[in-house]
Amino acid sequence: VRAYDLIFEKREGGELSDASLRELVAAYTAGELPDYQMAAFLMAVFFRGMEGRELATFTDAMLHSGEVVDLSAVSGRKVDKHSTGGVGDKVSLCLAPIVAACGVPVPMVSGRGLGHTGGTLDKLEAIPGFRVDLGIDRYREIVAEHGLCLIGQTETLAPADRRLYALRDVTATVESIPLIASSILSKKLAEGIDALVLDVKVGRGAFMKTRARAEALATTMVELGTRMGKEVVALLTAMDEPLGRTVGNALETLEAIEILRGAGPSDLQEITFALAAQMLVLGRVAGDLEEGEKRARAAAADGSGLERFRRMVEAQGGDPRCVDDPTVLPQAAHKIPVPAPRAGAVREIDALSVGTSAMKIGAGRATKESVIDPAVGVVLQKKTGDRVEAGETLAVVHANDTTLGEVCAKAVGDAFELGDESPPDPVRVLARITAEDG
């Protein structure tokens, strides 16, 4: 590759040819293109962007840098969901079993948490014995047999993305819409899916802080997926307060199980069933979103979703008793209540602040090397719109270190904004973006 020429061309705002983009990705994956040239290219992309055809080719080259799982032996349309990440976002854990129970296979390759946001793999690993490193053959078998499997990215899936992501992470080139879109789609399409629902979070606890940025990302990903021959739909959902009542790995897994029992907090229910409806329509088992949502709610109410979860946990080496007995999951030694400093209405709960505070007691990772404590976290007794008395418990911090726990409790208290007036009812699903919107 004349890498210099490609960096120069992108720097000047040009559009690279398909052949050039494929050579660039291939050379980088093969270790023939040095990191410093790719870093310069990525920064040029940050400033200049990529147009649709370029982005599709770049993403396709990343996708085909490794194995693309063949799930043709699994009958039905395979549909997955990707979330851009938030605080308390345990949706995958309850969504996948519900959708699978409704007859749509869900092959799901997930990630780990970093910073204030959690990761699905970390939450699943709170279940004793649960394995996320099964290898592609076993993954394929479990999807075929149980209709779902949740694993981590392997060495063989989109290796170009793994190298590129690691480089972006240290060169301040993460926050680029085409680079985000290509990273997500190359990984997700390597799973062997036919369609994908994107949950693009918006708000102060999200990666995309503004509605405009979130819409731009959603539109780019929907268009990209469509160009790559997959049906992709995006929901923009609110991430201003934490989703549900729990933040922290074992606590979130238990809350997902609540949803699978037909219970759980209303905001988590709303987001889960909205996403499930999209997946069931994309999976062609529901004719429209209304029917999809009805079927999804039924799978939570009748226990069929919970049964799928149990089978998946067992197939992936986890202790299936966690479904019935919460004490199977690790529990923190100390529970520190956070009292309301005054009476009033909860106007806001700063998700970023709660996520960061939970991270600091071990629920998340400050750096990729941090070790997670699955037991710790925060349980919100009150959510936005609730009324409280002075001294009433707003939240409970679950900690294994009382000093850190007290600091966390203070910060969680500060994350609550109390006022006299109740806020307007929150809108949780802000928009739906499909290929027809393009």
Add this chain to the structure above:
Amino acid sequence: VRAYDLIFEKREGGELSDASLRELVAAYTAGELPDYQMAAFLMAVFFRGMEGRELATFTDAMLHSGEVVDLSAVSGRKVDKHSTGGVGDKVSLCLAPIVAACGVPVPMVSGRGLGHTGGTLDKLEAIPGFRVDLGIDRYREIVAEHGLCLIGQTETLAPADRRLYALRDVTATVESIPLIASSILSKKLAEGIDALVLDVKVGRGAFMKTRARAEALATTMVELGTRMGKEVVALLTAMDEPLGRTVGNALETLEAIEILRGAGPSDLQEITFALAAQMLVLGRVAGDLEEGEKRARAAAADGSGLERFRRMVEAQGGDPRCVDDPTVLPQAAHKIPVPAPRAGAVREIDALSVGTSAMKIGAGRATKESVIDPAVGVVLQKKTGDRVEAGETLAVVHANDTTLGEVCAKAVGDAFELGDESPPDPVRVLARITAEDG
């Protein structure tokens, strides 16, 4: 260094603190900052620029990454000249001896040619035995004794610039005004000078193709030099046709000697004496530019400049007979005339095309690894404004390979634009930029 934060800050258009910039340069020079982070930073600077204070600190950190030569033992104000490079630009070879002969010491660290432009070191090395790798101690001695010394960049002078330049060269981050300015000034100030004249070339044979870009670079460098406590003046000079009549190393050295004999082409004389006048004023041996130019022309006419050149050649190990006997320099085996295809006036001679053609027969380097043939090159018999008859010789290609030579002759012929009307008299010194213009 939290390199990530600094890349991020620059990417977002922020201004970095002095401490941050110094840490960045120090860590990179020490090999503690990986190339990929610096590459991302440089590309961010390409898009975001640096404001004056940032640029001065960054340049000062590069300057002090190595040795700053102490020439305080040499009496008088030490003045150097830097050219941004062009085709046929042999000015340093005649300018430095003239200025030295007028009493202003010229300590000059020069570079090599790349692409269509030549380099002073390559031209000097056409002289048998001439050494440009003398080491700083010997350089200091020669400047003290003879008033001038022309060497190449050493390991110890501005090592940060050496590393940064090599990285910019492969990451398409060369064409950034703050990065160009910091590279030039950090090297030049390491020589031990008190003042500097910049020859910023403008035109199709120059690095800066437009007057606006050349003015921006000149203004940035004058302002930067002033902030760093040095007197800096820039001339913008035309580089549309090659400067003088020769392109190629031995041929250009001989042409510089012609100037030192009070002869040589008028355009080369004009540029040489204009730059000399600036240097003599900065060196405080002339009260104004008019007096400076008069003294410089006298040093060419009376042979004192040539005598300085002879002493410098001898001190640097070269054969001083080259001054009187052109056959001491290598000569090409074949001389291929380029005939005029029609009668008329020379309207233009494309410097870029002539430079590239000469490079291809060995006068320059296609890549840094290319080996130069000092004997080969092009002699222009006609210059812009000259009238020719059909079949009259426009130029002569000096080649050691007849096949390559014929290709070069064809290209040089094509570089001449002939027309009916004579073009207007060319303006060669386009502007003078000083600190007062800022």
